[in-house]
Amino acid sequence: MSRRRVITATVDSDRGVFMISVAAELAEMHPQTLRMYEQRGLIAPKRSAGGTRLYSQADVERLRRIQQMTAELGMNLAGVEKVLELEERLERTNRRVEQLERRAERLREEMEARLEEVRRSQRAEIVRYQAPGTALIHQRVVPRRSNPT
Amino acid sequence: MSRRRVITATVDSDRGVFMISVAAELAEMHPQTLRMYEQRGLIAPKRSAGGTRLYSQADVERLRRIQQMTAELGMNLAGVEKVLELEERLERTNRRVEQLERRAERLREEMEARLEEVRRSQRAEIVRYQAPGTALIHQRVVPRRSNPT
């Protein structure tokens, strides 16, 4: 039985919490590689007051994505940069598609509702115009007690 | 004055028309590089019956795109491959956005038209239902010659 305790901490994914050795281990990279990536502008960790790099959860995830592209796909850093940019653009566009689809659905429903409303008011108008006719008939056939004018 | 004649030929952009030396010159690449790219699966020119590579206009454009990524951006071929794939996906998504926008506009117009149609038919109904009312009034105020029932 292991005596190791597992501690789960919930922190803002953008908050710098890991020093370079930890971030490197989490991303399965050499610490020096992380420094190099920063110099190349691929990653921008926070810094402590003393100048120590502090990587956030989001930073580590980005590093793992980079690691995947370089190690598994064999891409160089210029390619990684371009791909990260394109993926971001693609994600934005995908969100736009979803937004448009939702909007179209809402528009359709709204229009349906308005059509229904118009139809209902039309029926109401028909009733209103029938009612005076009926009232007239009643007036003529059955004399009411109170009769104005 | 130059005696060089400029000939403009219009051909299917997917038809193989350039031999490797011409394609290489148009793409500003070394012929050997084109052979390498083919081996790597980045480009797939047609072949003549004798086995000579025949590059289409589309092939040349693709080569120029690759040239831009490798020479200008310094990307390696793994990155080029990934970027080409992502750009294709992005383009498809962009077309989808345009399609959705057009569809939404058409839907809006169509719904507007239907609403208008319902309103018009409603007005028609009102007129039709007012008419008998008016007739009743006339019946009461001015006795008609022919009176059914």
Added chain:
DNA sequence: TTGCTCCTCACGTCACGTGAGGTGGC
């Protein structure tokens, strides 16, 4: 024959990763 094509092999260059080496502050 000339100039292209095809192919394979090999080498130079450059990017990238990583290790060494020296420094400084919890």
Added chain:
DNA sequence: TTGCTCCTCACGTCACGTGAGGTGGC
């Protein structure tokens, strides 16, 4: 003091481009 951090420099490896070298068919 130990173990981390910071930095710069340098070297090994590998991908890529390109040249050489030999072949064959319009």
